[in-house]
Amino acid sequence: MQRWNVDLNTTDWQTAPEASEVSAALLNGExxxxxxxxxxxxxxxxxxxxxxxxxxEAKGRPQFNPLISHVPALSDAxxxxxxxxxxxxxxxxxWPGPLTLVVPKKETSSISDLAxxxxxxxxxxxxxxxxxxxxxxxxxxxxxxxxxxRSGKISPTRAQxxxxxxxxxxxxIVDGGPCEVGIESTIVGxxxxxxxxxxxxxxxxxxxxxxxGTTLQAAPSEMRQDAPSAxxxxxxxxxxxxxxxxxxxxxxxxxxxxxxxxxRLPGAESANAEFNLSKNADLKEAASRLFAGMRExxxxxxxxxxxxxxxxxxxxxxxxxxxxxxxAPR
Ligand code: TXA
Ligand code: MG
Numbered sequence: 001m002q003r004w005n006v007d008l009n010t011t012d013w014q015t016a017p018e019a020s021e022v023s024a025a026l027l028n029g030e031x032x033x034x035x036x037x038x039x040x041x042x043x044x045x046x047x048x049x050x051x052x053x054x055x056x057e058a059k060g061r062p063q064f065n066p067l068i069s070h071v072p073a074l075s076d077a078x079x080x081x082x083x084x085x086x087x088x089x090x091x092x093x094x095w096p097g098p099l100t101l102v103v104p105k106k107e108t109s110s111i112s113d114l115a116x117x118x119x120x121x122x123x124x125x126x127x128x129x130x131x132x133x134x135x136x137x138x139x140x141x142x143x144x145x146x147x148x149x150r151s152g153k154i155s156p157t158r159a160q161x162x163x164x165x166x167x168x169x170x171x172x173i174v175d176g177g178p179c180e181v182g183i184e185s186t187i188v189g190x191x192x193x194x195x196x197x198x199x200x201x202x203x204x205x206x207x208x209x210x211x212x213g214t215t216l217q218a219a220p221s222e223m224r225q226d227a228p229s230a231x232x233x234x235x236x237x238x239x240x241x242x243x244x245x246x247x248x249x250x251x252x253x254x255x256x257x258x259x260x261x262x263x264r265l266p267g268a269e270s271a272n273a274e275f276n277l278s279k280n281a282d283l284k285e286a287a288s289r290l291f292a293g294m295r296e297x298x299x300x301x302x303x304x305x306x307x308x309x310x311x312x313x314x315x316x317x318x319x320x321x322x323x324x325x326x327x328a329p330r
Contacts, residue, residue, distance in 0.1 A: 023138040025171040035176035036129035039155040041145030049112040049288030058169035066117035069142040072133040077124040080109040095126035098185040098202025115144045118291035240298040244327035248306035256302035273300035283315040
């Protein structure tokens with residue numbers, strides 16, 4: 001891991017050689033810790049599914065929570081999400097700043113399915129922190145970044161917190177000193193008729209309500225941050241229409257097959273449709289292709305998707321968590 005010290009009181013850092021090196025690392029699918037005004041983010045190219053898989057692996061996340069994508073300006077955000085009068089008003093009032101807006105994802109958005117956990121919505125933020133905006137501009141990519149801590153630990157507001165937790169996963173840490181806000185952004189959901197407070201954070205509810213001229217409703221229980229394993233969580237994630245059967249021992253001609261690894265199940269060649277998550281049994285590759293694979297098999301029209309055994313170590317735990325949710329009775 002390399003360290004790049006940035007003095008945010010100047011703009012000298014923007015022309016330092018490290019600016020190009022960090023940008024190249026991001027374009028190469030590597031992970032970089034980047035300060036924002038709220039907390040340090042564990043950033044990757046949001047359009048690169050493999051790079052996003054590395055984020056989940058590094059954090060040791062038991063599930064694929066959707067990630068926030070950071071962009072330099074509202075005009076960039078509008079390439080990825082549909083903004084209505086309320087989301088526009090909030091963006092104009094608070095961006096750049098500690099506010100994240102969850103809006104319907106545009107069909108044409110380049111943000112990977114893994115960054116949005118297969119949802120048809122996308123979380124977008126224009127941070128005040130200049131390094132994140134600068135690197136998004138320089139790479140020309142939205143940057144997916146959750147807080148740069150291992151899952152279950154508290155969010156890092158200083159570079160040394162990040163290094164302690166994640167050093168081995170990082171190509172670079174950009175050290176911009178302590179974060180000013182120190183708590184994560186407020187997340188507002190604008191995907192149904194009423195605006196919802198999905199997570200309290202750096203901007204108070206009252207300020208948001210006064211711009212909207214209406215009160216923020218509570219998050220539906222399945223999206224509540226304080227109840228991450230609530231059973232309803234299922235509904236907030238992409239669920240295929242087809243029934244999902246885990247740990248299949250063989251394929252069936254009428255069913256679709258989600259395979260994994262070099263050893264094909266008996267009967268695989270006659271399956272209705274097949275998608276191999278990773279022929280090399282690489283869990284990172286499998287994670288990056290999971291949502292796309294389920295979507296494609298669902299489109300095949302098969303009533304049942306059979307899933308080959310996937311081991312539960314490393315990213316396999318998150319993959320299996322996601323598959324169990326997809327297989328749960330509905
Ligand atoms: O201040 C922040 O927001 C920091 C900095 C780095 O920007 N980032 C951050 O990310 O806190 P993270 O991953 O720790 O929290 C993102 C939360 C997720 O837990 C998820 O529940 C919510 O945002 N989220 C993301 N996309 C969503 C979506 N499409 N629908 C509902 N919630 C979403
Ligand atoms: Mg977090």
